[in-house]
Amino acid sequence: MLKKVAICFALLISLFVPVAAQLPSTPYSPSLLLGAAWYPEQWPESRWEADLSLMEAAHIHFVRINEFAWSSLEPREGDYELDWLDRAVRAAERHHIAVVIGTPTAAPPAWLTSKYPETLRTMADGRKDGHGNRAQFNWSNPKYRELAAKIAARLAERFGNDANVIGWQIDNEYGNESYDAQTQAQFQQWLRGKYKTLENLNARWTTAYWSETYQDWAQIPIPVGSGNPGLLLQWKEFVSDTWRSYQRNQIDAIRAHADPRQKITTNMMGWFDAFDHYTVAQDLDFASWDNYVGTGHLDPVRTGATHDLTRGFLRRNFWVMETQPGVVNWSPNNNMLDKGEVRAMAWNDIGHGADAVEFWQWRSALNGQEQYHGVLLGADGTPVPVYDEVKQIGAEFEKAGPALDGTSVDSQVAILQDYESRWAINWQRHNSAFDPVDALVSYYASLRALARSVDIVADTAPLGRYKLVVAPALNLLTPEAAKNLEAYVRSGGHLVLTQRSALKDEDNSLYPQRQPGPLAELLGARVEQWYSLDKPVPIDGEWGAGENRIWAEQLSFSAPETRTLMRYGKSNGWLDGQPAAVTRSVGQGSITYIGAGLDGKTMKAAAKWMMREAGLNPIMSDLPDDIDLAIRSGNGKRVFIFTNYGVSPRTITLPSPMEDVLTGGTVSSVTLPQYGVAILR
Amino acid sequence: MLKKVAICFALLISLFVPVAAQLPSTPYSPSLLLGAAWYPEQWPESRWEADLSLMEAAHIHFVRINEFAWSSLEPREGDYELDWLDRAVRAAERHHIAVVIGTPTAAPPAWLTSKYPETLRTMADGRKDGHGNRAQFNWSNPKYRELAAKIAARLAERFGNDANVIGWQIDNEYGNESYDAQTQAQFQQWLRGKYKTLENLNARWTTAYWSETYQDWAQIPIPVGSGNPGLLLQWKEFVSDTWRSYQRNQIDAIRAHADPRQKITTNMMGWFDAFDHYTVAQDLDFASWDNYVGTGHLDPVRTGATHDLTRGFLRRNFWVMETQPGVVNWSPNNNMLDKGEVRAMAWNDIGHGADAVEFWQWRSALNGQEQYHGVLLGADGTPVPVYDEVKQIGAEFEKAGPALDGTSVDSQVAILQDYESRWAINWQRHNSAFDPVDALVSYYASLRALARSVDIVADTAPLGRYKLVVAPALNLLTPEAAKNLEAYVRSGGHLVLTQRSALKDEDNSLYPQRQPGPLAELLGARVEQWYSLDKPVPIDGEWGAGENRIWAEQLSFSAPETRTLMRYGKSNGWLDGQPAAVTRSVGQGSITYIGAGLDGKTMKAAAKWMMREAGLNPIMSDLPDDIDLAIRSGNGKRVFIFTNYGVSPRTITLPSPMEDVLTGGTVSSVTLPQYGVAILR
């Protein structure tokens, strides 16, 4: 216990030195936390002790509880029963297990939606959602917000100063909007606030097209399916703002009572794009997400990018708030991860900046929709096979905690990610195979293999710390973001734009310049025409010879110092011999536009070229492809996490002897079997 | 005529000696009946004679009529016009053709649903069904039941003692439920009757999960799409009970007037699972089903299993109430069966215990939704090519009638089938490729090839007569069924459980023991973990080496006498080297659990092992795979029906000389071309 207090003290003063905010901590917390989702309300209290003993034995440091317990907390309106929850918190405390409390608003009680049917959301087809699943509430409804604030306040009054409560999760996996008349009226009011006059709105959306012109704010619909791109975009912005105010409502209710030591988050869902996560994340103390593999196995690159995306929401360490004990229940084929893969996945989380990993769930309710989801305990209350692997993770977290204490991911390469651009492309893909996330990951994969650390941030984020910034498919570029990028280049940064970039403005309207719109002058070049491809097009140039699929942009340039990097070969006649990628030096910096899609080989060459142009050296460039390397640093430390994702054992020769954090000795090489992990400093 | 009366007399006293109830008979009926669906209301009466003459010439022994004739029977409310129907029955009688009368409730008249719109069902999306197709009625609606009982009673008053009417079909192919508020209220009332208190219901459905807890019976919804497994299951039970009472309503109306000689049935649809057929079948005099092949050709094994399923509803012989004259009209590709295949299909029906085969339909209405369906007469009223093949069937039924008279299928092997288990798995397949009917048929196919006769019955059926009982994917095991199975084993029976068995209880709740739940102790083993597979897993052991796809269960055992039959090979790490199938002797009996999916080869070996363990000998085990053998026995007779489903002719050498029922002589071997059939005794 004393030792743990000491660790905690160190953590309190040192964690996240490079960043402002701090993650929650408790007397029981090591630097890396292992958690589980526990639902005491589903079981008789007599069972709690057995569960918590098994948790403690598995080195579980915290539980998240309560996020679906509203009907147990307030079985009748205004009749609050929080004693059982207190008893659960106390029982956990006795096992040195801290608690994150979820507000229970993702699943309102039956009495609530029966009495106030306006709190039920209206689905896109006009029907009301109903009781029996979850997320059936209307996120914009004032009555629902009133009731949500009340229950949140009650919880905070009771637990806001509880030493064993380390944080709060607001609601759960935001997602469902509502299409009712009241929401529509709010949307119209929101538009009025933004556009001031209908004339302005009509002009910026070009509503003269298809006679869409509005004569009255009340005529503006909520778009369902297709619609004016301006309307579609503003609806999403409204949805995002409304999630923010929905969340703010509860944060305010909690903060009125809670000790600042208790941190507030919500659990996001990776690339899910129902709202702008940057908008919603700004009011949180830290970000977290639910990391699940459906069918198949962990893709360390794509999942790694998702971690980096989440880390980018607030540009600091984050939590994995839910992850699977090997298997989920919502895929067409819910196969189990291989033995050892759950552990590798946990270290992948940590390597990308997670400070906590929580397994969902501890034990399945005997009934309810998720009976088949992965668990640590079987229906009979005894451990299932994966329990031991999770226990090993917990032990290792404790062992590696001091080494990783106060570290984070330090990157000189940023990839820009933009919800508006993804929406804009997904509404009008033009080629159904063009996936903006795939486009991003294709650049991410090659750059991370060289730089080992990559940030994924918004296009309005501060970019000064980066040597290289890549903006894949940044389709919608606001004037503000354009200024941010231009300033970055002019101050010596190296910016790479790619296909479909800077076509649209903040109203999802075409820029009245060719791509890259407001950056075309800086580039000294422009896109003459984009082409959705029905057959591959050869490309050739500085990055070797390759093949371009899906999409191609024909570039031309005017500035004499703009240089062609790649050209198209014989193709549809239009592209033949035309520039496919161009670059221009701007002072110490540069701006590059890649109009071609790059295959694996040319993408690797392009990444090398970008690194070199930006003055960056690849790190351990001779590692086998199977080996993933993540680096966390800070507090004067630099910790390497190696994982073998190949099927054969691999030996890694280190540049110099390092301390093996898990085994304790000093090594100059390590051999890893499949899913093997080594933590070296 | 005299001869036929004699046959009938024999039939009256001897048919189905092993079972209690008897199928309908008439003065005109041989033991095997050929029928056709006839719609006199669609044609001028002047045409009837021509139709009936052609039927008589084709050896058609009965027609089913009237099941869509409500608007002709009652063109205005309360204005009954039954004379035309009487004239049709008399006209048939003149051609020695008996009649089965369908109650016309599957298609209410336009005046009825216009005047009483509450009789129209509400679809799952909330919209009302409408006039113009069929099955648009609300099966729970009291007004509809009142009107249905009235028309049924009128028909029974008129034809309940008609010597030429041999039976009744209630409605037609039950299927569509309703989602209206009145039905919801009935459902809530039904739940109240079953669970008594909301506390009890909440506990048994674990509604604490996702805050689903009900504070009032009126809050309980009809589930659409996903939902609490307990709610989903009880809705299906309610649907089943409501079909039963819907049917009972009409049976009572008929029985009040009908001669007990007239038997009552309804036409089921094979594996269709919209309701529990055991619930609905119990009020019928005999079971029947509509046997159709869509695209492709007859699969004698799967269709054979469907026959055996239907025979198991009341555990006695049944009718094929509809079958195709070669082709249907509702598949993506409605190809015709090959020449000879329609006849083979009819004998497949008989071989599995059908006593009647009715072709749908005699002749197509000139207009209406089914213009392209197979018929015996073209639109011009003259025979189409398949007519002659059906005529041959009729002639053969008459020839083989005496031999098959009083026989049924006598089986020592049973396969358990359970609607609750199929629903439970289909709601949560976990691996979309896991089809519970496929699982059943995979065991059925190998066992039937050895035993030649297999029963398919409910898990609560009496099992004493069986040496071997196999329960494929018996996912939901009620305590009552568990007791039935345990008693079976303890009294010397050989029980085989397979994948996913005994996971859930009668509320679709997880058993708080590992699988096989209440049978785990008897087995002395348990399932440590199930795995949905993304790649095949090798298996090896007593049944040879094979490959397991889709699903695998890792077994462990505690009882010292439990024995491992098969083990998993190298796989996902979890399964490697673990038991895949175990068995335990219990007195004279045994219980076996097969956790692996078996490929064709290991399944065959497993089936042989099961037969041997149960003390059963394979019958004619050297028959080529192409040859199907069905056996009917009873009344001191044993009749073998051989059919060649291969493309090449096959010669079957008989163990001893037998009588060839169709050709008349005694043979010691028979050679069958493709689709060739031999009936030997």
Add this chain to the structure above:
Amino acid sequence: MLKKVAICFALLISLFVPVAAQLPSTPYSPSLLLGAAWYPEQWPESRWEADLSLMEAAHIHFVRINEFAWSSLEPREGDYELDWLDRAVRAAERHHIAVVIGTPTAAPPAWLTSKYPETLRTMADGRKDGHGNRAQFNWSNPKYRELAAKIAARLAERFGNDANVIGWQIDNEYGNESYDAQTQAQFQQWLRGKYKTLENLNARWTTAYWSETYQDWAQIPIPVGSGNPGLLLQWKEFVSDTWRSYQRNQIDAIRAHADPRQKITTNMMGWFDAFDHYTVAQDLDFASWDNYVGTGHLDPVRTGATHDLTRGFLRRNFWVMETQPGVVNWSPNNNMLDKGEVRAMAWNDIGHGADAVEFWQWRSALNGQEQYHGVLLGADGTPVPVYDEVKQIGAEFEKAGPALDGTSVDSQVAILQDYESRWAINWQRHNSAFDPVDALVSYYASLRALARSVDIVADTAPLGRYKLVVAPALNLLTPEAAKNLEAYVRSGGHLVLTQRSALKDEDNSLYPQRQPGPLAELLGARVEQWYSLDKPVPIDGEWGAGENRIWAEQLSFSAPETRTLMRYGKSNGWLDGQPAAVTRSVGQGSITYIGAGLDGKTMKAAAKWMMREAGLNPIMSDLPDDIDLAIRSGNGKRVFIFTNYGVSPRTITLPSPMEDVLTGGTVSSVTLPQYGVAILR
């Protein structure tokens, strides 16, 4: 200018000599017109000059405008603002660009549908369509027609005598019907007009089937999804009649004010079958259609057939009212046509009888649903690469105008096309692979390769001019059409019927004769049975040996002079050795029935046989397959248009020296690269 006036004069008196009506002309028009869709209301007036100058430079002769401008024309009810439109017409005039005005009724203003919600259509699922896309109006609604007539009349008052306005387009791409109660009442009234009594309707639809009988007209529903074939058919006929009266309403409003020199059309959509285009086209002055390629490239045969279909609506030359500047925006993959392919496509239009080709669109609105559609000008207002190719087309149209002036397509072969038959088959395909348009095109392709000119006309069209008439899948044959065909054969014509022909009558009811129904006696043969095929069936005979897929009809014949052309080989037992195609001479004419589906090779042989039987000689039969030849003639001229659709250059040796219209000299052979075009006379 003077020269152009002269051309116009010649055009006025000579164009379409073989047909009655004339296409619009203006002082600026050459014989072949190049156009563009222009939306002045989307841009500041200050931009118009720049646009029109670039148009004039590209040889654009006309613009279509206004078809989505209602909210600009009538921003508030009754407040008409037409001055801007006048200024746009005047500005165009200054650049020698004529104008086609679209009535703006395809997209009502927001105020209109807000104030009169009954003008919004009800979708098939019962929900109201809304503002924000287009075609949201209810085509049967009296209020909408009143408002549509008003705006059309206003436009005609202002522009009906404007010398620079050459024509009118009514609405845009008719398509969406409505499913509201008012429409249903109109439909019931329409049925009453057609059937007079319910007894008649019930009899002709055989509503005794499934108790569908109507006791009251008010019970008749609008069919959604499946339904009685008679009801389905009559609903489509009603829809067609209602589109006709919807259109007539606007034509009348315009004609009351417009100079007869101004011609009226609407833009159809090829094979689109939401209504009977023959019904709707009869009130137009000329037909036009929107010719788009989605994913992939121009199929000159299928698109050629679509042209010929459109030419057949009024049996005279037509316009391509919209076509793509290389790319569309609504396909899964909107690839660009190859360089040169847009030009080839324009000449394909002309070769099949188009007299104008209009590119959609000139320049994209900056916002709105079609931002990605092909354009001639980029968002920045400067030409995109395809502009030059379109400019070349314009120049060539002017060069070739005199040669093609007064010419049309002169054909001796007709293919019959029938909406009722296509609907009937598509509602009951029986084999999902049987596509009636594919069936038509398979005959068209082989016949056109021999005859070079093929008409596609209705089955009630005058057939006297044709030597050969082929009726692919003429499933529904009205008595009127049957008489037309019989008279054609009896007067010496050669008629070929194919699969599924003449099964149904004008109520979509089965004929009470076997196929070909009322023509069976003339044929002296009949279809014994049709078969949807699950495997190919060999065929052999006069057209060689081949393979039949999808569908087969087993023929038999009674007339001694009926002759078998092809027979089926070994197959499903039913077809083996049976006649697959038969023919019978009738006086100088003949009637042939092809029951088999023909593969490419036998189809070619069959086409040759048909040509020979009909006394027709193939034209330039030694042209390579890659070369398309279209011929326009009239006014004493015969003009050959050759296009190379292959990838390799091809040399065409001419039978005699010809004038090369585009290059000016006389040539005896021409060599064409890929997409190369030569116009020779």
